[in-house]
Amino acid sequence: xxxNLAPKCKQCRREGEKxxxxxxxxxxxxxxxxxxxxxxxxxxxxxxxxxxxxxQLREKQKVRRIYGVLEKQFRRIYKAxxxxxxxxxxxxxxxxxxxLDNIAYLMGFGSSRAEARQIVRHNCILVNGKSINIPAYLVxxxxxxxxxxxxxxxxxxxxxxDAANNRNFPSWIxxxxxxxxxxxxxxxxxxxxxxxxxxxxxxxxxxx
Numbered sequence: 001x002x003x004n005l006a007p008k009c010k011q012c013r014r015e016g017e018k019x020x021x022x023x024x025x026x027x028x029x030x031x032x033x034x035x036x037x038x039x040x041x042x043x044x045x046x047x048x049x050x051x052x053x054x055x056q057l058r059e060k061q062k063v064r065r066i067y068g069v070l071e072k073q074f075r076r077i078y079k080a081x082x083x084x085x086x087x088x089x090x091x092x093x094x095x096x097x098x099x100l101d102n103i104a105y106l107m108g109f110g111s112s113r114a115e116a117r118q119i120v121r122h123n124c125i126l127v128n129g130k131s132i133n134i135p136a137y138l139v140x141x142x143x144x145x146x147x148x149x150x151x152x153x154x155x156x157x158x159x160x161x162d163a164a165n166n167r168n169f170p171s172w173i174x175x176x177x178x179x180x181x182x183x184x185x186x187x188x189x190x191x192x193x194x195x196x197x198x199x200x201x202x203x204x205x206x207x208x
Contacts, residue, residue, distance in 0.1 A: 056201045056205035059199075059202055068114055069096070075206070078202070081095055090199070092203075093190065099137070099138065100127065101113055106169065107145060109125065119151070120133055123148065124154070126146050127143055141187065146181035169182075172184070172187070
């Protein structure tokens with residue numbers, strides 16, 4: 001299985017903003033963006049002007065890194081979004097938000113999307129009572145996502161839930177902290193998602 005093994009903090013620095021790839025560390029003063037907010041490498045502090053293509057490419061890379069999706073998989077998700085009814089950019093972000101690894105992260109079962117993906121892979125997550133170990137599984141409206149009985153005593157899951165509870169949960173998720181269970185009520189509207197993402201640049205890039 002292919003994985004992106006690049007250092008997480010360098011990925012954030014390359015995009016110039018927090019992508020929240022390191023869990024709790026991203027909310028502390030140890031975050032790399034707080035200390036060195038410039039691209040990594042020998043020439044990172046030299047400012048250069050990006051072309052239109054460069055701006056589009058950087059935005060696409062940022063979205064990929066936020067959701068932890070590799071290029072081939074991301075392109076497949078984009079093509080499906082382009083074929084669907086509605087606005088392609090909105091469809092793309094909604095499809096990424098509905099991935100099981102992302103839902104597990106939003107519900108607080110992992111401190112980062114990478115950890116949530118690992119928890120899904122290790123058969124720790126149930127969807128409507130059935131074990132699903134596919135991170136790319138698309139959660140549907142009304143689906144119940146919960147931690148399996150065998151995994152409820154894992155300290156990392158408990159710690160992640162406590163941290164997520166302090167930050168509040170998205171409005172499209174109904175959580176029961178005690179039972180480690182949540183309901184995915186509906187797909188989020190574009191207005192509910194990150195305002196730092198400009199999905200139209202991704203659409204422009206792939207439309208060429």
